[in-house]
Amino acid sequence: MKCADILEKISDYLDKELDPSICKEIENHVQDCEPCIAFLNTMRKTVELFNDVGKRETEIPGPVSDKLMNFLKQNVIEKK
Amino acid sequence: MFMYHYMQNRFLAFSISKMEDAEKETYSKEQKAPDKDGLLVKQVLEGDYGAFEQLVKRHQSRVFYHAMRFLNRQEDAEDILQDTFLRAFKGLGSFRGDSSFLTWLLKIATNNCLMKLRKSKKMDIVSLDKPVEIDGSELPREIEDWSNNPSDQRLEDETREFLNKAMARLPEDKRMVLVLKDVEGFTNLEISETLGMSVAAVKSRLHRARLAMRDLLSHYFEEREVNYKRNIQ
Known part of the structure; x- marks a missing residue:
């Protein structure tokens, strides 16, 4: 396995979408390749940071929520 | 050793x-x-x-x-x-x-x-900044590992703001896949059904999007490090 292969397979590796034998090849390569481990760590961190964006959503602005509730009342309750 | x-x-x-x-x-x-x-x-x-x-x-x-x-x-x-x-x-x-x-x-x-x-028909005018270029054909020999950068609440908030701006710079098709997968936690199959594309296309776009985001984050953390060092001198 070469560095270019790691580059191509990194997303599938992080998502556990690869055969165990290919994962093993990647892990063997990465152990001895400093740029690849830095690449792997930073790709993993990138994915984690985006996962975190979804988990820490800020509250919806109050007026947007009020508008939504009024809209739904008008279009759901009053049309029943 | x-x-x-x-x-x-x-x-x-x-x-x-x-x-x-x-x-x-x-x-x-x-x-x-x-x-x-x-x-x-x-x-x-x-x-x-x-x-x-x-x-x-x-x-x-x-x-x-x-x-x-x-x-x-x-x-x-x-x-x-x-x-x-x-x-x-x-x-x-x-x-x-x-x-x-x-x-x-x-x-x-x-x-x-x-x-x-x-x-x-505004598929591409939503970008806030210059659209990011996606290459990802070659791994550079020297890569800064910023994955363990120290952080605190203020820096985390700042990073999240940066992530939202960075996402906006992705081309439409790749941004959607990244948002659905990495932000919202959809499976590749769910994305393929939602966006009407093959799972292979989903994976390919996701990979390109993540590479582009990693590159932008590398520049971001590099700049943050430089600013930090400048401030403590």
């Missing part, structure tokens, strides 16, 4: 943390919400509008910010928000619980966003 052991330990730590993440994920998926949302859906179907209001309150933020990431304009995101919950209410009988209620809602919201984008 020291470097070899250092890298080996770093890699081991990486593998263990991924295993722990996977366990946490399984645990939380088993524990969470079928139940609160499922129960509310049942109550709505029995005619309880108050239960629908509770569903709206539980998920309105996720739907609103999801639409903001796709459309980048509050007015448009508000339209999507309203339309999504209206459609959800009307189609609630078709919710079978195969995926979570939130995933079902986000699929409706995504379809609404796609329709709005197609109608307004």
Whole structure:
């Protein structure tokens, strides 16, 4: 396995979408390749940071929520 | 030799943390919400509008910010928000619980966003800044490892703001896949069904999007480090 292969397979590796034998090849390569481990760590961190964006959503602005509730009342309750 | 052991330990730590993440994920998926949302859906179907209001309150933020990431304009995101919950209410009988209620809602919201984008034909003018170039054909020989950069609340908030701007610089098709997968936690199959593309195309776009985001984050952390050093001198 070469560095270019790691580059191509990194997303599938992080998502556990690869055969165990290919994962093993990647892990063997990465152990001895400093740029690849830095690449792997930073790709993993990138994915984690985006996962975190979804988990820490800020509250919806109050007026947007009020508008939504009024809209739904008008279009759901009053049309029943 | 020291470097070899250092890298080996770093890699081991990486593998263990991924295993722990996977366990946490399984645990939380088993524990969470079928139940609160499922129960509310049942109550709505029995005619309880108050239960629908509770569903709206539980998920309105996720739907609103999801639409903001796709459309980048509050007015448009508000339209999507309203339309999504209206459609959800009307189609609630078709919710079978195969995926979570939130995933079902986000699929409706995504379809609404796609329709709005197609109608307004502004597929690419949503970028806030110069669109990011996606290459990813070669691995540079020297890569800065910023994955363990120290952080605090202020820096985390700043980083999140940067991530939102960075996403907006991605081409439309790749941004959608990244948002659905890495922000909202859809599976590749769910994305392929929602966006009407093959799983292979989803994977390919996701990979390019992540590479582009990693590059932007590398520049961001590099700059932050330089500023930090400048400030403490």
